[in-house]
Amino acid sequence: MSETKIITGNETAALAAKLCKVQVIAAYPITPQSKIPETLSSYVESGQLDAEFVRVESEHSAMGVCISASIAGARVFTATSANGLAYMNEQLHWAAGARVPIVMAVANRGLGAPWTILNDMQDTLSQRDTGWMQLYCRNNQEIMDKVILAFKLAERVLVPTMVCFDGFRLSHTVMPVKVPSQKDVDEFLPPFEPVYELDPEKPVNINPVVMTDPLPGPDGELCPSYMGFRRRLQETLEHVLPIYREIGKEFAERFGRDYSDPLYRYMADDAEILFVAQGSVASEATAATDILRERGIKAGVIGLNIFRPFPAEDLAEATNGARVITVFEKGISYGYEGVLCSELKAALFSHNGHRPEVLNFIVGLGGKDLNPQDLVMAIEDVLGETKEGRKIRTPQWLGSGV
Amino acid sequence: MATTLELPGEEFILPGTRTCAGCGLSIAYRYILKALGPKTIVTLPACCLTILHGIYPKTPIAVNAVNNTFASTAASATGLVAGLRARGKNDITIVGMAGDGGTFDMGIQALSGAAERQTDFIYICYDNEAYMNTGVQRSSATPLGAYTTTTPVLTKQQPKKNFLKIMEAHNLSYMATTCSSYPGDLYEKFLKAKNKSGTRFMHVASPCPAGWGYPASDTVRIGRLAVESGVVVLYEVENGELRLTGKSLSIARSGRKKPVDEYLKAQGRFSKMPPELVAEFQKEVDRNWEDILNRAKL
Ligand SMILES: Cc1ncc(C[n+]2csc(CCOP(=O)(O)OP(=O)(O)O)c2C)c(N)n1
Ligand code: SF4
Ligand SMILES: [Mg+2]
Numbered sequence: 001m002s003e004t005k006i007i008t009g010n011e012t013a014a015l016a017a018k019l020c021k022v023q024v025i026a027a028y029p030i031t032p033q034s035k036i037p038e039t040l041s042s043y044v045e046s047g048q049l050d051a052e053f054v055r056v057e058s059e060h061s062a063m064g065v066c067i068s069a070s071i072a073g074a075r076v077f078t079a080t081s082a083n084g085l086a087y088m089n090e091q092l093h094w095a096a097g098a099r100v101p102i103v104m105a106v107a108n109r110g111l112g113a114p115w116t117i118l119n120d121m122q123d124t125l126s127q128r129d130t131g132w133m134q135l136y137c138r139n140n141q142e143i144m145d146k147v148i149l150a151f152k153l154a155e156r157v158l159v160p161t162m163v164c165f166d167g168f169r170l171s172h173t174v175m176p177v178k179v180p181s182q183k184d185v186d187e188f189l190p191p192f193e194p195v196y197e198l199d200p201e202k203p204v205n206i207n208p209v210v211m212t213d214p215l216p217g218p219d220g221e222l223c224p225s226y227m228g229f230r231r232r233l234q235e236t237l238e239h240v241l242p243i244y245r246e247i248g249k250e251f252a253e254r255f256g257r258d259y260s261d262p263l264y265r266y267m268a269d270d271a272e273i274l275f276v277a278q279g280s281v282a283s284e285a286t287a288a289t290d291i292l293r294e295r296g297i298k299a300g301v302i303g304l305n306i307f308r309p310f311p312a313e314d315l316a317e318a319t320n321g322a323r324v325i326t327v328f329e330k331g332i333s334y335g336y337e338g339v340l341c342s343e344l345k346a347a348l349f350s351h352n353g354h355r356p357e358v359l360n361f362i363v364g365l366g367g368k369d370l371n372p373q374d375l376v377m378a379i380e381d382v383l384g385e386t387k388e389g390r391k392i393r394t395p396q397w398l399g400s401g402v
Numbered sequence: 403m404a405t406t407l408e409l410p411g412e413e414f415i416l417p418g419t420r421t422c423a424g425c426g427l428s429i430a431y432r433y434i435l436k437a438l439g440p441k442t443i444v445t446l447p448a449c450c451l452t453i454l455h456g457i458y459p460k461t462p463i464a465v466n467a468v469n470n471t472f473a474s475t476a477a478s479a480t481g482l483v484a485g486l487r488a489r490g491k492n493d494i495t496i497v498g499m500a501g502d503g504g505t506f507d508m509g510i511q512a513l514s515g516a517a518e519r520q521t522d523f524i525y526i527c528y529d530n531e532a533y534m535n536t537g538v539q540r541s542s543a544t545p546l547g548a549y550t551t552t553t554p555v556l557t558k559q560q561p562k563k564n565f566l567k568i569m570e571a572h573n574l575s576y577m578a579t580t581c582s583s584y585p586g587d588l589y590e591k592f593l594k595a596k597n598k599s600g601t602r603f604m605h606v607a608s609p610c611p612a613g614w615g616y617p618a619s620d621t622v623r624i625g626r627l628a629v630e631s632g633v634v635v636l637y638e639v640e641n642g643e644l645r646l647t648g649k650s651l652s653i654a655r656s657g658r659k660k661p662v663d664e665y666l667k668a669q670g671r672f673s674k675m676p677p678e679l680v681a682e683f684q685k686e687v688d689r690n691w692e693d694i695l696n697r698a699k700l
Contacts, residue, residue: 052485058511061476090473203464
């Protein structure tokens, strides 16, 4: 049985971690994520959660503690944002290479300079290539559900996972959240069983120097080279999506909410013009679609439940009928265009998709408000232009002012 | 004090390590592991110790080891402590061990944090006074007047950072200085450290023939000269009380501390030192020695 609570995204993330019975938490404060470690430390200090809470002196150390606690066999959770995530960068690569199933909540925030404490997604998009899986949430219910899903998935494939959600927009906004019962979560997510134990009788040297060519072990069998280890990480990630679907189905059967599709779809089937977006932008696009449909424009939304591994095939298939695709992003690969936009184009190319017009809008950086109305106006502008006018465009910045 | 022959026969470093011949670190590590025993997990960053731990898929080290990033040795140790405690495993000694670069410089933040939180582990800094693994660059542990590859013309113009004072300011349950040339003293201090709880800090002066410029066969002699001239002082601090030990205690009693000249002359890294710098070096050593004698009430 679940109960419904009216809570913020941060409270949701902390409560989800508690329901997952995390054993070690190491986290450092940064706006807008701070409420997560605060809430978790109060759970631990009041005895509601039996876990070690390490009040580290930096995010670099937070991830350092998480990596080794996971190697010691514990279920591990942390949370951060923006500069905190960037400060962890070296450790993120290390965690993925070490194959430790850490789950990290990220309340998305823009990166300095100049300073902003407000939301965009530059922080997690910049960590795309670390080897972590990335799930994105549209609302607080998804934060609850995706933290639970993330542990199940991460521990199954031994890849660390970020659960990303918009800072302030979700982290500080109360919404009704169905909170699953402890019993249901326990049954869905049994205790973490480490693959190996650090046994004094059988000492090992974990994550040592590895050479460029395979070398024989004590029994003469060849062991992986550096590239061999790294290839295994990629191969695992290439096989994640079917597992994600399977776990999503199991989740749906137990909790009644279905994430088995790597994509969120809203009126996408017959849409001629599609929004493609992640996180709360997909929610705004959903509202914009309702308005556009009322005005007779066949709009629809494709959102990404999971960004890494990238659901390229699903995306190519889902956008097949659209004439125009508009990618709205809270982040950019400076010097080129929005990351999701490039990846969508690559997916269409790789999967022999059709050739829609793909337009890119950079929105909501540093907390710039984004309303469904803004999206509606952007679409009406696009439709009012000639095809030639649309083609030459670099990413359009919406609402950046002077 | 135990003589070398009386120490346990069990070896945790098997033959065939990749360190240079005459490496002070490998001598010290042998006795450290004898004292700590098999129920030890060592976490280590990039440094010469990584090389000593061998190249995948083989290792000559017979205790569990977890490699970590350069700045995060104490954080990694904290994670091992937290993870094992969360799983009810309380009989394992957690050790974070790093070089001077991974301690005095990049590791200081994580170490200070872990020590302030009174994390239950032993932190070992083996000090070869430069970044050896990357090719003998200067660290903040490099002494005044030493040649390194990043102080190639003028030599280092600043004295060594007094890191021991920084660690003392953390009010640790136990801290001690040791030197690879005095295995008995080192062994006893590590036994003591093992039986305490909270953060324990161990400094291991580790001569390095490759980086210091002396023949590999002289490692023990160089370490002894360092202690005999008071460049390295052997002591321990427990509950704020400083006690001289071993050779340093007998020098203090006899008053026969050698001048630093012989120590400096034996090493290529000091060959460019002008007499003024030697005098300054001597003054620094004497000041530190007096300070420690006062604190030891000798
Ligand atoms: C973040 C980072 N910066 C730089 C390095 C390169 N690096 C590897 S080992 C090392 C020096 C190690 O010096 P020290 O800790 O004194 O150990 P030693 O090699 O002298 O034994 C450096 C700079 C690194 N591994 N990580
Ligand atoms: S460089 Fe120095 S510390 Fe490193 S292995 Fe060689 S002798 Fe030992
Ligand atoms: Mg060094």
